[in-house]
Amino acid sequence: MFTLKRCGSNVIHSEGMTIDRPEGSGDYVFVFFRSKMELRQQARSVYAEPNTFIIYNRNSHYFYRDAELPLVHDWFHFELEEADAWFERLKLPLDTLMKAHDPLYITRKVNELHWENLQNGSFRQEIIDSIVRCLFMKLSDMRQHVEASQPVSKYYDSFLHLRNEVLSSPSTWYSVEQLAERMNMSPSYFQQIYKQIFGIPAVSDIILNRVDHASYLLKNTTYTVSQISAGCGYENDVHFMRQFKKFTGQTPSEYRGKS
Numbered sequence: 001m002f003t004l005k006r007c008g009s010n011v012i013h014s015e016g017m018t019i020d021r022p023e024g025s026g027d028y029v030f031v032f033f034r035s036k037m038e039l040r041q042q043a044r045s046v047y048a049e050p051n052t053f054i055i056y057n058r059n060s061h062y063f064y065r066d067a068e069l070p071l072v073h074d075w076f077h078f079e080l081e082e083a084d085a086w087f088e089r090l091k092l093p094l095d096t097l098m099k100a101h102d103p104l105y106i107t108r109k110v111n112e113l114h115w116e117n118l119q120n121g122s123f124r125q126e127i128i129d130s131i132v133r134c135l136f137m138k139l140s141d142m143r144q145h146v147e148a149s150q151p152v153s154k155y156y157d158s159f160l161h162l163r164n165e166v167l168s169s170p171s172t173w174y175s176v177e178q179l180a181e182r183m184n185m186s187p188s189y190f191q192q193i194y195k196q197i198f199g200i201p202a203v204s205d206i207i208l209n210r211v212d213h214a215s216y217l218l219k220n221t222t223y224t225v226s227q228i229s230a231g232c233g234y235e236n237d238v239h240f241m242r243q244f245k246k247f248t249g250q251t252p253s254e255y256r257g258k259s
Contacts, residue, residue: 001125002132005077009114010107016066024059027077028094031056031064032106034072039064039097051103053139055087057094074110078132090140101142101156102198104167108212109135138199145196158183159197166206170213171233176202211247214240218256225252 005027020040030053037048040063047067048054056062065071080086087094100106113131116124162182166174179202180190194202210232217228229240244252 001080002129003079003125004113004117004128004132005079007076007110007114007117009074009111011073011075013066013071014069016069016071018063018065020063022061024056024062025077026058027079028058028083029056029062029077030054030075032074032100032103032110033064034074034103034107035070036067037064037071037073038067041095046097048097051100052097053100053106054097055092055094058083060095062095074107076110076113076132087136090136091144092136092140098139098143100139101160102138103160104164105138106135109138142199155183155193156197159194163194163198163205167209170210171231173233174206207243208247210234211244214244214252215248215255218252228252 032053033048033050035050039046039048039054040061048064084094092098109131113128113135116127116131121127162179166172166179176187176191179194180187183190183193185193191202194205198205200208214228214232217223217231218225221228223231225241226237229237232240234240234243241251244250244255248255250258
């Protein structure tokens with residue numbers, strides 16, 4: 001079972017910082033670099049571009065510092081028996097920089113891990129174990145099939161750029177036809193490639209992002225349900241409430257009431 005030691009989600013250092021542990025931290029460390037970093041590997045400097053990650057071994061020297069400001073990263077420390085065998089099975093090499101093929105997925109999972117770590121429920125440890133396993137298996141799956149598939153790797157960067165644009169604008173509705181036209185593809189081929197890359201149909205991805213944004217607004221603002229519905233791109237409050245309940249199991253009002 002994965003044991004979480006500590007976790008940092010969306011950690012920002014506006015003035016930068018340096019992490020230097022010559023003998024490691026005594027546990028395993030996952031770090032997702034969301035800004036450019038300078039790393040020290042085998043006595044030489046290596047630059048990690050945004051949206052790359054690394055899994056440090058228990059006693060590996062790890063050093064990184066900002067190469068641009070602000071420094072932004074997600075991270076967590078963990079323990080796992082027979083970790084070497086686990087990561088070998090997943091083909092995720094330790095102490096190696098790897099490209100994140102779905103950056104948004106990583107930030108969401110680490111955020112989920114962060115909040116679950118603050119809970120005191122009966123199944124807290126099991127839930128944390130499930131989240132971490134899910135994250136690493138997804139990273140392995142994405143890495144193997146994106147890098148091994150020529151059609152997927154060919155379109156990956158352009159699809160990632162498009163997805164980031166779409167998910168950053170939950171108030172704007174995008175149809176599959178519009179998105180496919182942007183990629184100069186037929187709608188059916190666009191949907192095929194989108195699901196291959198991100199593991200979810202485009203429409204479902206957009207709806208889940210809207211529901212996630214609505215959930216945040218319900219918990220952190222005093223906007224009415226109608227205002228939130230409009231802010232998430234819905235023209236019809238009833239449609240919004242039906243979709244929200246379908247994906248969360250609760251109405252917006254019920255969700256807001258569970259603080």
